[in-house]
Amino acid sequence: MADETAALTEAVYYILLSVMTPLHGYGIMQKTEALSKGRVTLAAGTLYGAISTMAERGWIRALPGEHSSRKKEYVITETGKRALSRELERLRELVANGETIIRGQENEG
Numbered sequence: 001m002a003d004e005t006a007a008l009t010e011a012v013y014y015i016l017l018s019v020m021t022p023l024h025g026y027g028i029m030q031k032t033e034a035l036s037k038g039r040v041t042l043a044a045g046t047l048y049g050a051i052s053t054m055a056e057r058g059w060i061r062a063l064p065g066e067h068s069s070r071k072k073e074y075v076i077t078e079t080g081k082r083a084l085s086r087e088l089e090r091l092r093e094l095v096a097n098g099e100t101i102i103r104g105q106e107n108e109g
Contacts, residue, residue: 008087016084024071059083
């Protein structure tokens with residue numbers, strides 16, 4: 001499956017990190033912004049589109065909530081944790097390759 005090896009967008013990466021503990025949409029928006037030091041801000045449409053896609057992929061799930069509450073909380077699944085781990089490994093490889101090449105050129109100069 002292509003999804004298994006595809007790079008995650010930065011927004012999806014931060015959303016998955018955010019729902020390591022259950023959070024509702026506004027909390028996800030706040031946590032994403034805090035984790036990225038303000039670089040990633042999610043509009044509601046972007047967030048809920050990403051949530052829908054991630055739920056379809058089985059990466060997150062909505063927790064059963066109180067019927068009186070409109071706020072739905074989301075949490076990462078084991079499948080989502082695997083996707084996040086694959087992305088972390090991919091990012092580590094990118095950094096390691098970049099450092100190797102850049103340092104190699106610096107030592108040549």
